[in-house]
Amino acid sequence: MRGPVRFEELGTTLVHEHLWVRSPELIVEGQEKWDEEREVAKAIRRMRELVDRGVNTIFELTVYGMGRNILRTARVAEAVPELNIIAATGLYTYHSLPFEWYHQGPNTLLGGPEPMVARFEKEITEGIGGTGIKAGLLKCALENDLSDGVERTLRAVAASHKKTGAPITVHTNPSKRTGFIAQRILEEEGIAPGRVIMGHSGDSSDLDYLCRLADAGFMLGMDRFGIRFIQSDETRVATVSRLVKLGYTESIVLSHDACTHMDWLPQGVAEELAPDWNHTHIHDSVLSALLEAGIAQEQLDMMMIGNPRRYLSGVM
Ligand SMILES: [Zn+2]
Numbered sequence: 001m002r003g004p005v006r007f008e009e010l011g012t013t014l015v016h017e018h019l020w021v022r023s024p025e026l027i028v029e030g031q032e033k034w035d036e037e038r039e040v041a042k043a044i045r046r047m048r049e050l051v052d053r054g055v056n057t058i059f060e061l062t063v064y065g066m067g068r069n070i071l072r073t074a075r076v077a078e079a080v081p082e083l084n085i086i087a088a089t090g091l092y093t094y095h096s097l098p099f100e101w102y103h104q105g106p107n108t109l110l111g112g113p114e115p116m117v118a119r120f121e122k123e124i125t126e127g128i129g130g131t132g133i134k135a136g137l138l139k140c141a142l143e144n145d146l147s148d149g150v151e152r153t154l155r156a157v158a159a160s161h162k163k164t165g166a167p168i169t170v171h172t173n174p175s176k177r178t179g180f181i182a183q184r185i186l187e188e189e190g191i192a193p194g195r196v197i198m199g200h201s202g203d204s205s206d207l208d209y210l211c212r213l214a215d216a217g218f219m220l221g222m223d224r225f226g227i228r229f230i231q232s233d234e235t236r237v238a239t240v241s242r243l244v245k246l247g248y249t250e251s252i253v254l255s256h257d258a259c260t261h262m263d264w265l266p267q268g269v270a271e272e273l274a275p276d277w278n279h280t281h282i283h284d285s286v287l288s289a290l291l292e293a294g295i296a297q298e299q300l301d302m303m304m305i306g307n308p309r310r311y312l313s314g315v316m
Helices: 024-029 036-052 070-079 115-125 148-164 178-188 207-215 233-245 269-273 281-292 297-313
Strands: 013-017 057-060 084-090 137-142 168-172 196-199 219-222 252-254
Touching (some): 070 084, 168 178, 233 281, 252 297
Parallel strands (some): 013 057, 196 219, 219 252
């Protein structure tokens, strides 16, 4: 977010994180209790704690539909110059499109080219809004079925990737095996699978599902450490360990999908159900558990340094 970074300087990378996940209407109407300065200070403190643990880079995957506020995120990026924060563009929807795009594009009332592609491309090549801050990543979601809106988003993200080279993260739902649907669409679009992270793959311990995606060349986002109410850390660690023993180290990336504030769950619920779901959890607890599970340090380095760099650079 502060400008270009050399691929060799990316270092230890968390591939799927957030600072704040919020609902725009609640923000505008002031229905949500929110202290801007306190929240920014808290995020800066948490990001400094990441730096203290040796993290060099985070992929900040908060996009349209999640309350992205790029200028607020930029304050954190400026205050923590030791950390690279890479911003994302794209759209987070499980169903239909925002109305600014619903009536435009192929097979719509107004027709014309897909407007999402122009927006995503502009955010990558010129900047987000008028800020000049460029996104380096593309993000979309496939939670349930392939609705018209979700399919348009996936194909728009694919087209934007082809124009810009920015890699893709798809939020998937392994319990519904939606990675396979994403695979079909992205293969139809001719996307190199090594430039795609199947996000939230770590919610699953189904090796058949995971190995089929990895065999097809996709990156597996083992990216929700600490979210115990979906999958325990013990199971997440065991699944990574089994994949490594099967030879899939080059297909695995690690992260938390954490945020410093979220209004999608009732107050206090996340703290109660997932008390250690936070940005430093991997370094505080998970890495030692992975080592104890028989994974070598150099394999951890591949998951946290080599694989994110290869995914982002496209240099295979
Ligand atoms: Zn996320």
